[in-house]
Amino acid sequence: MSKYGLFLGCNTPALRPDVEHAIRKSMPQLGVDLVDLPGFVCCPAFGTFPSADEDAQLATNAWNLSLGEAEGLDLAVQCGSCYSSLSMGSHLLKDPKKLTRTNELLAKGGRSFKGESKVRHMMDVLYNDVGVDKISKTITKSLKGLHGIVQFPCHTLYPSEVVGFEPDKGPPHVLPDLLEALGATVEHYSLEYQCCGGAGGFHKADAPAAHNFLKSKLDAIKTETKADFIVVSCITCLMWMDVQQKPLSEAGEETYNIPVFDYNQLLALCLGAPAEQVAAISTINRDAVIEKIK
Amino acid sequence: MIDLEQSEVIPDMWKDVFDSEDIRFCFNCGSCISVCPASNASPPLLIRRLARLVLLGLEDELLDEDTPWSCVSCSRCEEVCPMGVRPFELGLAIRRWQVRNDETRIPPSIVELYKEGYTQPVSKAVALRASVGLGELPTIDKYPEMLKGYQDMLMATDVVSNNDYMFKG
Numbered sequence: 252m253s254k255y256g257l258f259l260g261c262n263t264p265a266l267r268p269d270v271e272h273a274i275r276k277s278m279p280q281l282g283v284d285l286v287d288l289p290g291f292v293c294c295p296a297f298g299t300f301p302s303a304d305e306d307a308q309l310a311t312n313a314w315n316l317s318l319g320e321a322e323g324l325d326l327a328v329q330c331g332s333c334y335s336s337l338s339m340g341s342h343l344l345k346d347p348k349k350l351t352r353t354n355e356l357l358a359k360g361g362r363s364f365k366g367e368s369k370v371r372h373m374m375d376v377l378y379n380d381v382g383v384d385k386i387s388k389t390i391t392k393s394l395k396g397l398h399g400i401v402q403f404p405c406h407t408l409y410p411s412e413v414v415g416f417e418p419d420k421g422p423p424h425v426l427p428d429l430l431e432a433l434g435a436t437v438e439h440y441s442l443e444y445q446c447c448g449g450a451g452g453f454h455k456a457d458a459p460a461a462h463n464f465l466k467s468k469l470d471a472i473k474t475e476t477k478a479d480f481i482v483v484s485c486i487t488c489l490m491w492m493d494v495q496q497k498p499l500s501e502a503g504e505e506t507y508n509i510p511v512f513d514y515n516q517l518l519a520l521c522l523g524a525p526a527e528q529v530a531a532i533s534t535i536n537r538d539a540v541i542e543k544i545k
Numbered sequence: 546m547i548d549l550e551q552s553e554v555i556p557d558m559w560k561d562v563f564d565s566e567d568i569r570f571c572f573n574c575g576s577c578i579s580v581c582p583a584s585n586a587s588p589p590l591l592i593r594r595l596a597r598l599v600l601l602g603l604e605d606e607l608l609d610e611d612t613p614w615s616c617v618s619c620s621r622c623e624e625v626c627p628m629g630v631r632p633f634e635l636g637l638a639i640r641r642w643q644v645r646n647d648e649t650r651i652p653p654s655i656v657e658l659y660k661e662g663y664t665q666p667v668s669k670a671v672a673l674r675a676s677v678g679l680g681e682l683p684t685i686d687k688y689p690e691m692l693k694g695y696q697d698m699l700m701a702t703d704v705v706s707n708n709d710y711m712f713k714g
């Protein structure tokens with residue numbers, strides 16, 4: 252049994268708690284114990300302290316990391332932004348000057364950080380700790396007969412030196428491999444590596460451009476694949492791709508209604524968890540896919 | 546267009562913006578722009594151009610730039626930059642420099658973080674969480690001493706202490 256501090260961030264527990272429940276239901280069944288972190292705060296998201304004050308950014312990163320470190324635990328994270336913020340923070344805190352300054356600040360809050368606790372993404376834990384074989388052998392239902400495409404969360408790929416966990420050089424394959432382990436047929440298409448465009452200030456600066464950026468991706472999925480669903484492993488990709496399909500359909504002639512799932516939701520469903528708990532909240536109806544998971 | 550004739554130049558301004566000497570290696574290749582989702586926005590985010598403004602020391606132009614704020618933080622530029630400039634982090638550093646020089650640039654979300662610890666109502670989504678069978682989380686508001694410690698820590702940072710009127714009350 253491996254054990255991690257579960258770092259949930261803000262969006263998942265507040266807006267998509269079904270994803271949180273999917274994580275809580277699926278990981279222990281695969282031998283990954285998750286422990287809550289009392290007193291956790293926002294990672295901090297890149298639009299907050301990292302855009303305002305580096306001391307406050309690193310102190311907040313270290314606050315969260317120290318909660319794991321005090322229990323001797325690394326952190327397991329699903330949200331791409333949290334994962335990237337905490338990973339960048341850990342990376343910057345390898346600089347002894349920054350670590351010293353951060354500890355001066357942490358001391359005012361009664362905490363300290365040695366730099367030991369590491370940050371792991373849920374996909375990394377699933378692929379590199381659990382392994383696809385164990386996943387295939389443990390599931391009791393499968394996605395056989397269903398076609399899926401993956402949306403790679405940018406925050407888990409770049410910069411690879413800081414956040415990467417792909418085992419090989421070249422095109423990433425962890426998420427497609429994890430999806431295949433559930434029995435799905437994974438299709439590939441031309442804009443597979445394009446960002447969803449949902450994070451940060453792009454859509455605030457120019458909403459039509461951000462919508463067109465997503466539209467180009469959805470059009471490629473529709474014309475080039477037989478995808479029954481999209482799988483992500485990032486709360487921002489999940490919400491952006493799920494929520495924006497409706498306004499895109501209303502604005503043009505094309506209809507977009509491709510169900511979007513977080514990987515842990517499909518995993519939990521394949522482990523027999525009830526959809527009312529692990530896949531209950533979405534804009535695009537996902538029943539047609541859920542019913543086929545047998 | 547960058548108009549050097551019309552602009553006031555601050556020598557060595559880059560040192561005040563970004564605590565990395567590697568920015569000097571930027572050779573204008575544009576790789577950062579070619580992979581940038583927000584280069585599709587109008588006005589486009591052009592990291593190469595921002596790097597020029599920083600290196601040339603064009604203070605007024607840089608203070609007026611809204612484009613650093615349209616970054617989606619994907620870090621693709623960081624992956625492809627052949628000169629190790631770390632363009633994504635440069636964009637964040639420009640935001641921080643703007644915040645230091647112009648308090649209207651301070652993101653309102655940092656006040657929420659100071660007061661509540663979160664950017665979303667994590668401790669208030671009780672009904673939604675219950676609807677999927679989940680209870681409450683051990684959020685920081687449930688540990689008043691920890692919340693106070695977190696706030697004391699932040700109060701010792703420049704952005705909070707220099708603008709403390711925003712954070713109190």
Ligand code: SF4
Binds near residue numbers: 580590617633
């Ligand atoms: S991190 Fe920001 S600047 Fe760099 S490519 Fe992504 S959106 Fe563009």
Ligand code: SF4
Binds near residue numbers: 628
């Ligand atoms: S990729 Fe790097 S070297 Fe090329 S223009 Fe951008 S910052 Fe400069």
